[in-house]
Amino acid sequence: MQFRQLEYFVALAREQHFARAAAACYVSQPALSEAIRKLERELGVPLVRRGSSFEGLTPEGERLVLGARRILAERESLEHEVAALHTGLTGELRIGVIPAATTAIADRVDPFCAAHPLVRLRIESALRSADIVERLRRFELDIGILYTQGVDTTGLVKRPLYDEQHVLVVGNDLLPGRTGAATWADIAELPMCLLHKGMRGRDRIDEAATAHGVTITPRLEADSISTLLAFVSRGGWASIVPRVWVQRRGAPTDFRVVELEDEALSGHVALVRVDVEPASVLVKAFEDMAMVLAAPPASGRITSSKPEA
Structure with missing residues (x-):
C-alpha cells in the first residue's frame, strides 16, 4: 500500500467521479483507476462499486476512506513538523468558520500570519456548525470556529473562545421613538x-x-452577516446580528442598534479540532495563539450617533 494509492482513493471518494478525481490528482484516468484496482488486489476486497461509471464505495471502501484520510492527515502533519525544524512553520491551514464568527477570527488570523509568514490560510466562512464538524471528521478542515450547542462534537477537542450576544439592528426610520x-x-x-x-x-x-x-x-435571507448589515444600512430593513459585528464598526450612523429584551440569544463560540495527538504543528500553533488573545467584548453597549426620532 502506497500513499499515492490512498491519495487517489480519497480523491475518488470526494469527487464521486473517476475523471474529476484523476484531474484533481494531476494524473490520467487509467493511471488512477489502475492504482485503485491494485489497492483492491492488495487488500483482497472491492472498494469501489463500478458500472458504466462510478456508482459509489463498497462497505469496505467506506470504512477504508476514513482511515485513509487520517493517514494522509498524519503524514502531512509530520511533513510540516519536520519542515518547521528548518524553516519555520509552512503549509496550508484550513479553517471553517460560521458567519457569526468571521470578525472574531480576523483578530486571531492577523497575528498568526504575522508570526508565521510562510503559512497559507484557507478560510471558508459560509458554513453551518454541523457542516464544519462533519468536514473536520473527514479531515477536509483542520480547525473549526462554531457554535457547540446542539451539535455533536464527540471525538473532537473543544476550546471555548468567547460568549456571544446579539442585538437588533434597524434602519434609522424604523422603530421611531424607541428608547428601551x-x-x-x-x-x-x-x-x-x-x-x-x-x-x-x-x-x-x-x-x-x-x-x-x-x-x-424574514422577507430576505442571506448566507453572510455582512450582507445583512449592507441591507440594514440602506434604511428599510432590520436584522439580528452578533454584537461583536457592530462593535467592530464603532458607533454607526447608517442604522440604529437596539438591545433585545433578554439574553435568550447568548451562546458559546469554540475552536474545535480533531482529537489527534500529537496535533498538527500548524493546528497547535493557531490554537495556542487563539487561546491567549483576548476574547471580543460581549456585553458592552453600543449607541448610535444619530438621535432617535
Whole structure:
C-alpha cells in the first residue's frame, strides 16, 4: 500500500467521479483507476462499486476512506513538523468558520500570519456548525470556529473562545421613538432580513422567538452577516446580528442598534479540532495563539450617533 494509492482513493471518494478525481490528482484516468484496482488486489476486497461509471464505495471502501484520510492527515502533519525544524512553520491551514464568527477570527488570523509568514490560510466562512464538524471528521478542515450547542462534537477537542450576544439592528426610520429594549413582538412586525434557515445562528433566533410566542418571517435571507448589515444600512430593513459585528464598526450612523429584551440569544463560540495527538504543528500553533488573545467584548453597549426620532 502506497500513499499515492490512498491519495487517489480519497480523491475518488470526494469527487464521486473517476475523471474529476484523476484531474484533481494531476494524473490520467487509467493511471488512477489502475492504482485503485491494485489497492483492491492488495487488500483482497472491492472498494469501489463500478458500472458504466462510478456508482459509489463498497462497505469496505467506506470504512477504508476514513482511515485513509487520517493517514494522509498524519503524514502531512509530520511533513510540516519536520519542515518547521528548518524553516519555520509552512503549509496550508484550513479553517471553517460560521458567519457569526468571521470578525472574531480576523483578530486571531492577523497575528498568526504575522508570526508565521510562510503559512497559507484557507478560510471558508459560509458554513453551518454541523457542516464544519462533519468536514473536520473527514479531515477536509483542520480547525473549526462554531457554535457547540446542539451539535455533536464527540471525538473532537473543544476550546471555548468567547460568549456571544446579539442585538437588533434597524434602519434609522424604523422603530421611531424607541428608547428601551425591543420586544420579540416588536421584532415580528419589522421587515426582517436574516441568515438562511438551517444555519445555526438563524435557528437560534427562531428558537428564541418561539419561546416568546412569536414567529419571525424574514422577507430576505442571506448566507453572510455582512450582507445583512449592507441591507440594514440602506434604511428599510432590520436584522439580528452578533454584537461583536457592530462593535467592530464603532458607533454607526447608517442604522440604529437596539438591545433585545433578554439574553435568550447568548451562546458559546469554540475552536474545535480533531482529537489527534500529537496535533498538527500548524493546528497547535493557531490554537495556542487563539487561546491567549483576548476574547471580543460581549456585553458592552453600543449607541448610535444619530438621535432617535
